[in-house]
Amino acid sequence: MSNNIPIFSAKEQYPQIAADLEAAVLEVLRSGNYIMGQKNKTLEQQIAKVCGAKHGIGVANGTDALILALWALDIGPGDEVITTPFTFAATIEAIAMRGAKPVFVDVDEKTFNIDPKAIERVITPKSKAIIPVHLYGQSSDMDPIMDLADRYALKIVEDNAQAIGATYKGKPTGGFGDAACISFYPTKNLGACGDAGMIVTSNDQLAERLRCLRAHGSKQRYFHEELGVNSRLDEIQAAVLLTKLRHLDDWTEKRRAIAGKYFEVLKNVPSIILPNPAVKADYRHVWHQYTIRVQETNFGTTGATMRQQVIDGLAQRGIGSMCYYPVPLHMQQAFQHYGYKQGDFPITERLAAEVLSLPMFPELSDREIQAVGQAITEIMTEQVAVQPIVVPTPPVAI
């Protein structure tokens, strides 16, 4: 079978919006106004609105957004920030860049997101903030997290890099925390043609401080009130994002429809676990990734894993797939000095060994979804037949 189905492709999107996008970029090129202009301001307002927040502060990328948010909240050396080890490295980099210590909490295996029940026992007098990451496009369980924040006077910084447009109990992600961080990396649901990011907040003082920090600690040019950095969202990217933002809802609905079709074509495949079907009805999952689990009956042993067979089988059939993320952050070399070890977060470790994200972008056709479904069905049926039967270790419950 000769498919050519990438895990993600921005190329498909381009023809739909080419005329508008090129006109918007050309307008900026001809304006001579490239940094901190009207497009950035308009985008800041519109993204804040999407997130149900008052202010948006455009920055250079999502990682900077996280660093600056922690900075503006005065989080630094001696402080602890609670988060998940099952996320992209940037979440932890930001904590480390502030000189604070990441304190990990295992995730809920149904949602891949931080388990609120596990947070309370790691809170110490040094805890300053929690960073819930809305992984794969699905909100973290915010009510209990906000409740802990209230009870222990902790700040909340949402990592909303993967979930713009998602809601939790009817309220958009990004509108819960003291601040929320968004990435417009090209593969994100709202992607720039380059790097860009934003912080949203409803706190006036925090917004003002963030505007100052991203521009060399200065409100008035050449008068520096405090140490800052250069982290700005340029006008060309703002023009791109404003153009694409008009389609975001439509693209999100297409992703949701694709996820629905994946459930249909995959529901009878043996030995895989489908993502929790948008959990409860009051979550709007925006399906940044459609991530299945290939159950590793031999988890913890060496040798070719079932997941690797699926990856290889898909690749042979011209279908892309990806593991987000194969190594949990507490086991990364870069973060060894925090003293965590294998076994500390068993659910995360199992997920890291089992997750597999399938092709997901709004333009994915029914035929392509069928082809992915058929390929996985074939591969797993074959695998289950040849694999020795091993009683699966049930995932460790917290």
Ligand SMILES: *Cc1c(COP(=O)(O)O)cnc(C)c1O
């Ligand atoms: C993409 C991403 C980031 C970082 O954003 P960049 O714009 O690439 O710097 C942070 N956190 C998560 C969860 C992400 O997926």
